[in-house]
Each structure stands twice: as structure tokens, then as C-alpha cells.
Amino acid sequence: MSSYDYDLFVIGGGSGGVRGARVAASLGKKVAIAEEYRYGGTCVIRGCVPKKLFVYASQYHEHFEDAAGFGWTVGESSFDWKKLIAAKDVEIARLEGLYKKGLSNANAEILETRAELIDRHTVRLVKTGQMVTAKTIVIATGGRPNEHRALPGYELCISSNEAFHLDELPKSIVIAGGGYIAVEFANVFHGLGVETTLIYRGAEILSRFDHDLRRGLHEAMVAKGIRILCHDVIEKVSKGADGLVVETKNNGTLNAGVVMLALGRDPNTEGLGLEAAGVKTDARGAVVVDEYSRTSVDNIYALGDVTDRVQLTPVAIHEAMCFIETEYKNNPTKPDHETIATAVFSQPEIGTVGLTEEAAAKAYKEIEVYRAQFRPLKATLSGRGEKMLMKLIVDAASRKVIGAHILGHDAGEMAQILGITLKAGCTKDDFDRTMAVHPTAAEELVTMYAPSYRIVDGQKV
Numbered sequence: 001m002s003s004y005d006y007d008l009f010v011i012g013g014g015s016g017g018v019r020g021a022r023v024a025a026s027l028g029k030k031v032a033i034a035e036e037y038r039y040g041g042t043c044v045i046r047g048c049v050p051k052k053l054f055v056y057a058s059q060y061h062e063h064f065e066d067a068a069g070f071g072w073t074v075g076e077s078s079f080d081w082k083k084l085i086a087a088k089d090v091e092i093a094r095l096e097g098l099y100k101k102g103l104s105n106a107n108a109e110i111l112e113t114r115a116e117l118i119d120r121h122t123v124r125l126v127k128t129g130q131m132v133t134a135k136t137i138v139i140a141t142g143g144r145p146n147e148h149r150a151l152p153g154y155e156l157c158i159s160s161n162e163a164f165h166l167d168e169l170p171k172s173i174v175i176a177g178g179g180y181i182a183v184e185f186a187n188v189f190h191g192l193g194v195e196t197t198l199i200y201r202g203a204e205i206l207s208r209f210d211h212d213l214r215r216g217l218h219e220a221m222v223a224k225g226i227r228i229l230c231h232d233v234i235e236k237v238s239k240g241a242d243g244l245v246v247e248t249k250n251n252g253t254l255n256a257g258v259v260m261l262a263l264g265r266d267p268n269t270e271g272l273g274l275e276a277a278g279v280k281t282d283a284r285g286a287v288v289v290d291e292y293s294r295t296s297v298d299n300i301y302a303l304g305d306v307t308d309r310v311q312l313t314p315v316a317i318h319e320a321m322c323f324i325e326t327e328y329k330n331n332p333t334k335p336d337h338e339t340i341a342t343a344v345f346s347q348p349e350i351g352t353v354g355l356t357e358e359a360a361a362k363a364y365k366e367i368e369v370y371r372a373q374f375r376p377l378k379a380t381l382s383g384r385g386e387k388m389l390m391k392l393i394v395d396a397a398s399r400k401v402i403g404a405h406i407l408g409h410d411a412g413e414m415a416q417i418l419g420i421t422l423k424a425g426c427t428k429d430d431f432d433r434t435m436a437v438h439p440t441a442a443e444e445l446v447t448m449y450a451p452s453y454r455i456v457d458g459q460k461v
């Protein structure tokens, strides 16, 4: 009989924490999980899921326009922001309920409170002040938007958290940042009829993506009417007579109903008692873990965004499953962070897996680049100008496909399938002998027979 109250105590009810708690409980462990806000965490409550619902909502005006090319006459349309928020909230509450149900069905104890570490085996439940002990502890407290407190007027700005609950849809918005969140929300707000400006400090948005996708998306967004200001930053935000006044470094003063900062997310570790427990953090406040997600204290693990490894929901879930193998199945398993397929739900969408052309050119002596840009079939009748872009990067020596990048409709869906092929180590010849599915956009992936160009020793030939 264990001398602890619980075999496992999980702090944080997001994707990683819930998965770890639920599976451990289903293995017969005595588990408690504590969440200070809402079960489901960022992804379900104020991230991926509501964002994707917003993306769908923002695409309808283009669907209505496109319909005309197919013979439809669509009557007058209007959009009701409050209705969308209410519908979204119902769905999010349903999902939160499912998360809790999964936990209680597995017999995990659900605690609705903030929890802080007192020492390596003791947790204080903040709501009641109660102390509980656990043999093993998992920290899965996620991340939170970087508030950018150095910016004068930062307190007047919103982050993605508030974007999900704005009372009114603003007439105009200025969004700072050039990453996933900035780009996705710029498209959402623009699609809902908000005059949208994106301000990014670098030369091109989405700095870690393939240059063709970055450029292609930038051009497509500008063509839709989104203003993108690169090489610029916001220097000050203040209240004006009619909304907010945004002073930029290089583009003068802008007026906006709302200013949103999407400048990255910080690990949620403040006040968690990590020092008291002896858990080390890095300069950004992220919990330092080894290859098995174990912290500097051997009975304490950390999973997901709080470790600042790869800030993606499926990664946190995978890390949780590896933790279960390691801790409870006598099968030490390291999370695999290689070749992660990902999507940016911009409009057009990005789906990508593996190395960018630039990274591959540095890592390999010779690469082949297969590139196709075309007008999707639907656009022929709709008249929409958008182009689809597909790229495969192949290591010339092994013939392995080491990168696949798509810009266009359903790119995220395609990235999931491409992820399997790259993970399996498929070669370009495997792609070539795969029959096309016709007529699809994806068939282009198996019909690009000749390389568009090669890069040898970093030089395009």
C-alpha cells in the first residue's frame, strides 16, 4: 500500500494532462488531476478547436461568391458575430464535458482548482488549501500568450484568449506577429469583414516555413485585401477619439478598433512552486526535461507546451502516451519529435511536413525540388484567382522524400497523409508508382515526374 494519497497527480487539464491522467487511471492507478480554468486546455477552450470553427465561419462569404460561377444566385447574406460566439461556446462546453467524462469514466479524480507544488511529493490545492501527496507528479500547465509588457499600451491590446470572446466584431484590427496565430486570425477577421492589418518584424511571415509557402500565402492574403506590413513593429498603443492609435516604427500611425498581439506563447510556470520542489526551468521559464519528459526531480514529469519543445496539441498527447509507457508499463519510451506534420489554417491553408527547401539544401549535398503551381478545378468556374502550390523535396542520394509542402485547399488534410509517407521513409519512386486519384488536387503529388530544379552544395542548378 502506497504511503501517498495518489499514485499520480497531474497539474493541468489540457491535452497532455488529461491524456496522461485518463490512461494512468484506466490502468488502475489512483489519479487526481487539477485544472484552474476549464478542462480541455488551450486547444479545446481557446485554441485549435474554436479557432477552426472561426475559420469555417470566415470562409462563407467566399463560398457565397463562388456559388455564382456554378449557377447559384445567393440572396443577401449577413453575419452575426454573437450567434457564432454562442454556437461555438455550446460546442466547446460539450467537448469540455467529454474530457471530464473520459476522466471520470476512468476513475480519475477531477479537481477544479489551481494546484501548486510544495515539495517533490506534495501539492497544495489552492481553492481549499488542502495538501495532498503523490508518488508521481505530472506538470502539464501549458502556455499563455506573451503579453509583451515592454510595449507601451500593451494592456490595451488583446491576445488570442480574448479574441474568442469579443463583445463586438471590430471594424478594424491590427495584429502583431507573423506566426501561426497572427496569420490564422488575420484571415479569420478579414473573412468576417474586418479591415485587417498584420505587422511583422521580419522580411516575410511564417519564419520557419518553406519560402515558397511564405511568399505564396503573403501574396494570396494581400490579394484578398489584408494589409501586411513586414519589417515593422508596433512601438506604442494608446486610446484615441475613435478606438486605438497604433504607432509603428516604419509605417506611421494606424487606427484600429482592436489590437491583437500574437507574439508567441510562454510556458505557464509562474508561481507553480517549481523551485520549492527542485524542478529546474530554463531562461524562458520552461520546465527542463530529459528525453523521457522527466524533470530534474525524478518523480516529476512535464508534458506539452510547459516544456517548450514543440507547441502542438498532438505532440503533448504523444508525450503523455510515452510517459505512460515509461512510468507504468516498464517500457521507457522517448517522444519522437522528428518529422511532425503541421497545418496553418490560413486562407489558403498550409500543410507541411519535413524539411523546408532551405533546410534541406543545408543538410544534404544534393536535393531535387519538385514544384507545381496550378489553378484548382473549382476555381475555373468560380473565377477565384487563388493558385495551389505543391512542393516535394527529395534527397538525390537516397531518393527519400524529405519535405512536402502545400499551399491551398485541404492542405492540412493532405499533410496528415503525407506525414505517414515521410515517416515511413518513402522514396520519390514510391510516390511515382502510386496511382493518382483523379480529379483531385492531391494527384499532383504523384505526377510531378521531373524535378523543377536541383540544389547541389547549396547552389541551384
Ligand code: NDP
Residues within 6 Å of the ligand: 176, 177, 178, 179, 180, 181, 182, 184, 200, 201, 202, 206, 207, 208, 233, 262, 263, 264, 265, 310, 311, 312, 342, 343, 344, 345
Ligand atoms: P509563433 O512562434 O508561431 O509566432 C510568434 C511570432 O511573433 C513570430 O512571427 C515572431 O517573429 C513574432 N515575435 C516574437 N517576439 C516578438 C517581438 N518581441 N516583437 C515582434 N515580433 C515578435 O507563435 P504564435 O503565438 O503564433 O503561436 C504559438 C504556438 O502555438 C505556435 O508556435 C504553434 O506551435 C502553436 N499554434 C499552432 C497552430 C496550428 O497548429 N495550426 C495554430 C496556432 C498556434 P519571428 O518569426 O521573427 O521570431
